[in-house]
Amino acid sequence: MSDLIKQEKTAGKLVKLGMLQHVSEEVSKKHPDYRMLFQGQGKILLALTEEDDLPQKELAKRLDMTAQSTAEFVRKLEKKGLVSRVKSVSDKRIIIVSLTEAGRMETKKSIQVIPEYLKDLSDVELDQLGNILDKVNDRIYEEIKSADPTLHNKYHQMVMAYLLTKFDPDDHKF
Amino acid sequence: MSDLIKQEKTAGKLVKLGMLQHVSEEVSKKHPDYRMLFQGQGKILLALTEEDDLPQKELAKRLDMTAQSTAEFVRKLEKKGLVSRVKSVSDKRIIIVSLTEAGRMETKKSIQVIPEYLKDLSDVELDQLGNILDKVNDRIYEEIKSADPTLHNKYHQMVMAYLLTKFDPDDHKF
DNA sequence: AATATTCATCAGGTGTACCTGACAAAATAG
DNA sequence: CTATTTTGTCAGGTACACCTGATGAATATT
Numbered sequence: 001m002s003d004l005i006k007q008e009k010t011a012g013k014l015v016k017l018g019m020l021q022h023v024s025e026e027v028s029k030k031h032p033d034y035r036m037l038f039q040g041q042g043k044i045l046l047a048l049t050e051e052d053d054l055p056q057k058e059l060a061k062r063l064d065m066t067a068q069s070t071a072e073f074v075r076k077l078e079k080k081g082l083v084s085r086v087k088s089v090s091d092k093r094i095i096i097v098s099l100t101e102a103g104r105m106e107t108k109k110s111i112q113v114i115p116e117y118l119k120d121l122s123d124v125e126l127d128q129l130g131n132i133l134d135k136v137n138d139r140i141y142e143e144i145k146s147a148d149p150t151l152h153n154k155y156h157q158m159v160m161a162y163l164l165t166k167f168d169p170d171d172h173k174f
Numbered sequence: 175m176s177d178l179i180k181q182e183k184t185a186g187k188l189v190k191l192g193m194l195q196h197v198s199e200e201v202s203k204k205h206p207d208y209r210m211l212f213q214g215q216g217k218i219l220l221a222l223t224e225e226d227d228l229p230q231k232e233l234a235k236r237l238d239m240t241a242q243s244t245a246e247f248v249r250k251l252e253k254k255g256l257v258s259r260v261k262s263v264s265d266k267r268i269i270i271v272s273l274t275e276a277g278r279m280e281t282k283k284s285i286q287v288i289p290e291y292l293k294d295l296s297d298v299e300l301d302q303l304g305n306i307l308d309k310v311n312d313r314i315y316e317e318i319k320s321a322d323p324t325l326h327n328k329y330h331q332m333v334m335a336y337l338l339t340k341f342d343p344d345d346h347k348f
Numbered sequence: 349a350a351t352a353t354t355c356a357t358c359a360g361g362t363g364t365a366c367c368t369g370a371c372a373a374a375a376t377a378g
Numbered sequence: 379c380t381a382t383t384t385t386g387t388c389a390g391g392t393a394c395a396c397c398t399g400a401t402g403a404a405t406a407t408t
Contacts, residue, residue: 004289006300011289013307016337018192020314022212023330027321038196040365057385067386069366076364093374093385115178115185120313121306126180128302132295133187139294140194147201156197214395231355243396245356250394267355267404 021117037107038159041073045082045099047158049107053098055088064155082106195291211281215247217329219256222273223281224336229268230259238329256280 036042043063048054054062060070074097077083082103088094099107121129144156210216217237222228228236234244248271251257256277262268273281295303318330 003297003300006297006304007289007292007295010292010295010300010304010307013304013311014291016311017307017314019212019333019337020311020318023333024314024318024321027318027327027330038193055385065365066367068368068388071386073365091375091385095386115181116317117188117310117313118181118184120309121181121184123177123180125302125306125309126177126184128299129306130180130184130187132299132303132306133184133191135294135299136291137187137190137194139291140191140198143290144194144198144201147198153201156201159193159197229355239395240397241356242358242398247395265355265405269356 041077041082043155044070044073044077044097045103045107048083048097048099048103050158053096055094056085056097057094059097062154062158064153077103212333215251215256218244218247218251218271219273219277219281220336221332222257222271222277224332227270227272229262230271231268233271236328236332238327251277 037046043065044059047059047062056070056074057067059065059074060067063070074083074085074095078085080102082100084098084100086096086098088096118126118129141160148156211220217239218233221233221236230244230248231241233239233248234241237244248257248259248269252259254276256274258272258274260270260272262270292300292303315334322330
């Protein structure tokens with residue numbers, strides 16, 4: 001089997017993984033899907049996980065959103081009890097958004113579900129997969145950088161930083 | 175390193191993969207993201223890829239959607255030139271939805287992008303990853319089945335079938 | 349032929365992720 | 379102390395994925 005065909009077959013399996021994860025999440029109505037972490041309210045939770053107690057305006061800047069959208073999502077999250085909005089004392093215009101305990105747990109949940117999928121893997125396989133994912137992830141990093149060398153998008157910058165501190169504490173490529 | 179920690183680390187890398195794919199897709203505004211294949215208009219394209227020239231009603235049934243939603247998406251796809259709507263001759267109530275050439279290419283695109291990520295992998299690594307993904311995917315299959323033993327959701331059934339014929343032509347677990 | 353069923357459409361609605369424009373309160377600069 | 383900038387809110391808008399209810403047209407049943 002040529003490399004190219006093998007690549008395609010493997011790519012197919014990755015797509016399959018994505019689809020299966022999707023169906024699995026739908027079947028077991030757990031959470032709305034960890035991909036939701038990248039949009040709207042999820043984004044905000046993610047940003048606060050990286051750094052808590054941020055002014056609403058700062059959130060908007062980091063997430064490349066308008067202040068209005070940000071305000072909307074923050075309000076929705078507040079209604080769900082996932083964040084708190086407190087007026088700053090030093091500057092009464094500004095609102096400090098913080099994760100509540102529930103909010104903190106919410107972000108954790110989205111990551112904790114996945115290990116289930118890995119329980120059938122041996123130690124060796126986990127090592128192999130880990131190494132391979134590192135390679136693949138590095139590759140995607142590069143693709144992103146070549147598409148946007150200076151990473152203008154603050155949100156993307158943030159995701160990168162988040163990924164680093166969260167999953168590769170020793171690796172300082174970024 | 176214990177198995178559990180290793181599992182978690184690997185899970186993290188999988189999440190990272192998901193995030194990077196997302197950012198990558200956003201940066202290089204290629205396609206709206208292959209996840210879109212699971213919702214709305216994407217669903218319909220997917221169903222038609224599995225079996226073309228379906229009555230609108232049949233689409234609705236397979237996708238677990240109301241006839242109205244289905245009609246809406248089909249219309250949108252028609253406007254984009256991805257499907258055609260033709261009144262059946264034998265039964266003039268029913269509308270047969272078919273993929274156009276453009277529509278067929280559209281579904282292919284969402285899968286063809288991924289191999290890029292795999293170009294840095296050696297032959298050995300591709301084999302390893304393939305085997306591991308098989309295991310992981312099987313595991314998720316099982317989880318889905320245990321959550322919904324008879325797979326009542328037609329759409330899920332369809333995704334499964336699609337995955338099979340597309341990526342595991344020899345494997346007949348489903 | 350009259351009735352009931354089927355398929356699709358129209359109209360209207362909800363929720364989520366966004367956006368622009370207008371504007372007020374608070375802080376800072378001149 | 380007035381003028382400007384900053385932060386946030388209100389109002390209103392678009393697009394997408396859905397949904398329910400009502401209705402018309404074609405087919406099937408009696």
